[in-house]
Amino acid sequence: MFMYMNGKILKENEASISPFDHGFLYGLGLFETFRIYDGHPFLLDDHIDRLNQGLKEMNILYVFKRHMVEQILRELVVKNGLANARIRLNVSAGEAPVGLHTAPYERPNILLFMQEISVPAGLQEKPGTILKTRRNTPETAQRLKSHHYLNNITAKRELKNNVTAEGIFLTESGFLAEGIVSNLFWVKQGVLFTPSIATGILNGITRQFLLKLAVRKGIDVKEGMFLKKDLAAADEVFCTNSIQEIYSLSQIDGIGVYPGRSGKITNLLYDAYKNYRTSLYSRCEI
Known part of the structure; x- marks a missing residue:
């Protein structure tokens, strides 16, 4: 599968982050999971709003907009050949020296990956x-x-x-x-x-x-x-x-x-x- 990371579309096994990323070291990261149905990202604006509120709380300087996420999704849907998929949009605080960091995180790692999932047959x-x-x-x-x-x-x-x-x-x-x-x-x-x-x-x-x-x-x-x-x-x-x-x-x-x-x-x-x-x-x- 192809995924998105920091402005690039790449194969999942090619993705990597620094061991000094504070999402890894201290759990300073957030994510949203949602579905796309026939290419449509259901309730995307609500997921983005919650994610942006959490980023502000964690002092991670990044703001998502719908068009940004939809552009990534369009590229990945084509690359992966999927119309129905599970999406995880993940933000990790980014690299910083070891220790508790109180200044804003200005270079977070942005990742988005998808998995194939079928539309439920019923309740x-x-x-x-x-x-x-x-x-x-x-x-x-x-x-x-x-x-x-x-x-x-x-x-x-x-x-x-x-x-x-x-x-x-x-x-x-x-x-x-x-x-x-x-x-x-x-x-x-x-x-x-x-x-x-x-x-x-x-x-x-x-x-x-x-x-x-x-x-x-x-x-x-x-x-x-x-x-x-x-x-x-x-x-x-x-x-x-x-x-x-x-x-x-x-x-x-x-x-x-x-x-x-x-x-x-x-x-x-x-x-x-x-x-x-x-x-x-x-x-x-x-």
């Missing part, structure tokens, strides 16, 4: 499990999509060989948080519930889009601090992320059993989601 279904590993607290006022992923990896290891399941984090205080790589939702008596970002979760792009989509569909939405008992009483449960879209949970160990891919509200939202995949740049457009 997917998984089992869930409540993790013993607790969700760590964000390192800044809100969680960034940064290189700091040990908490997620530790949680994934907890699942061992259960590769199809989604693990669900609780906070240290026992509140429902999010999945290992997803945001969590459930339905009770026609109302859509999801943990508040005050729990320290990542404010996922698909999460934000779905909340707006639900309101547009006339569904009441409640964000807040919830416990396992709230999930146990749910009529439907599903998770979201930008790659797996919306996927239902059929059961959660020790909590409850749910209709999975037969969930009425889950299907309503999934069908609406599909209608926007090849056209929207931002949730603000609906």
Whole structure:
């Protein structure tokens, strides 16, 4: 596969960064993952906005614009011969002397690579499990999509060989948080519930889009601090992320059993989601 790095299109095995890059040494880096459907980068503006906010927080002097990213994507789509792909846009702080660096990073490493991925055939279904590993607290006022992923990896290891399941984090205080790589939702008596970002979760792009989509569909939405008992009483449960879209949970160990891919509200939202995949740049457009 071909990828982009710092203004050049090159083969993935030709890419390299300095061992003094502070994204490597200190985890000072951010990334966004999203999909292109038939060549269209779904919700690209929202991903760029979040990435730019994170870069400002990390004091990395770089600002993305839609046209910049689309130009790279157009070149890579042609080089790789793909119309549907998973995209990772990554910014690493760049090279600096060893030590904690407080000055702005002026020469970050910009990488974009893609992997082939098919369009889902329909709503997917998984089992869930409540993790013993607790969700760590964000390192800044809100969680960034940064290189700091040990908490997620530790949680994934907890699942061992259960590769199809989604693990669900609780906070240290026992509140429902999010999945290992997803945001969590459930339905009770026609109302859509999801943990508040005050729990320290990542404010996922698909999460934000779905909340707006639900309101547009006339569904009441409640964000807040919830416990396992709230999930146990749910009529439907599903998770979201930008790659797996919306996927239902059929059961959660020790909590409850749910209709999975037969969930009425889950299907309503999934069908609406599909209608926007090849056209929207931002949730603000609906």
